[in-house]
Amino acid sequence: xxxxxxxxxxxxxxxxxxxxxxxxxxxxxxxxxxxxxxxxxxxxxxxxxxxxxxxxxxxxxxxxxxxxxxxxxxxxxxxxxxxxxxxxxxxxxxxxxxxxxxxxxxxxxxxxxxxxxxxxxxxxxxxxxxxxxxxxxxxxxxxxxxxxxxxxxxxxxxxxxxxxxxxxxxxxxxxxxxxxxxxxxxxxxxxxxxxxxxxxxxxxxxxxxxxxxxxxxxxxx
Numbered sequence: 563x564x565x566x567x568x569x570x571x572x573x574x575x576x577x578x579x580x581x582x583x584x585x586x587x588x589x590x591x592x593x594x595x596x597x598x599x600x601x602x603x604x605x606x607x608x609x610x611x612x613x614x615x616x617x618x619x620x621x622x623x624x625x626x627x628x629x630x631x632x633x634x635x636x637x638x639x640x641x642x643x644x645x646x647x648x649x650x651x652x653x654x655x656x657x658x659x660x661x662x663x664x665x666x667x668x669x670x671x672x673x674x675x676x677x678x679x680x681x682x683x684x685x686x687x688x689x690x691x692x693x694x695x696x697x698x699x700x701x702x703x704x705x706x707x708x709x710x711x712x713x714x715x716x717x718x719x720x721x722x723x724x725x726x727x728x729x730x731x732x733x734x735x736x737x738x739x740x741x742x743x744x745x746x747x748x749x750x751x752x753x754x755x756x757x758x759x760x761x762x763x764x765x766x767x768x769x770x771x772x773x774x775x776x777x778x779x780x781x782x783x
Contacts, residue, residue, distance in 0.1 A: 569751040574741065579761060582737035584655045585727045586765075589662035590720050597667040597719075598712070600626070601674025602700060608675075612686070612696050626668040634665045634726050638733050658735035662726050670719040677711025678704055710781045717773025721766050728762060738762055 604626070606612050607619035632640070641661045642652040651657045685707055689699045705712070731739025738758040745754040 567753045567757065569745065569753050570757055575738075575757060575761070578736065578738045578741045578758070581655050581735075582724075582727050582739070582762075582765070585658050585662060585730065585735065585737055586720065586723055588655070588659045589666060589723055589727075590716075592659065592663045593666040593670050593719060593723070594716060596663065597670030598674055600667065601671035602678065602705075604671060604675040605678040606696075606700070612699065626671055629664060629668040630672070632665075634661070635729050635732065637661050637665050638730060642733075653734040654736055658727065658730040658737075662723060662730065665726055666719055666723050669722060670715060673715030673718065674708075674712055677708040677715055680711055681707045710777050713773060713776045713780060717769060717777070720769045720773070724762060724766055724769070 600622070603613075604619065604622050607615045607622065609616070609619075629637075638658075638661045641664060645652045645657055645660045648660050649656045681704055685703050686699055689703045694702070727735070727737050728739030728742065731737050731741070732743055734740070738761055742755055742758040745751045
């Protein structure tokens, strides 16, 4: 393998892979923590829902749409001062997580909202007829019914975050994207580029497989 991958430093590849997994894990956790309630709130404040409020819904939708419309590479740069204030650095895995979350949480929130919209309205009406409170309707009826869609949305979001982590490497976040740019692109080391791309593809396939199995397990169909 050495002549074929003469420029590949496998220790560096291993370190970069761990950095990518660290960025993915940390940002995905925070994306779910922030994006799930945001998506629920978007759904509940829409017209005809439990907490219908045109003003609040419009404000939330506007904020989500603004963050989703900014290309991630630009968002990385724009958020550098805020990232520095939040975590003390704009470099490395820690510095990449705030912009990763800012880019992915609104995306996930929209997917959660869509999953909730697909729940039969009769579920909510039946829960109200039984005297359930709003929080009980959401936690015990709506979210369990929407769980397959939410998990599918989480899978799509995780895969999107893999591509975001690769872009984050351009501005010093480390990871496989950083290796691909510094060695594969800037130094024309094709073997390094191939290895990083293959590892990213394997990661995406693994995430999709796990997501599909979870969705199949909780699906009511």
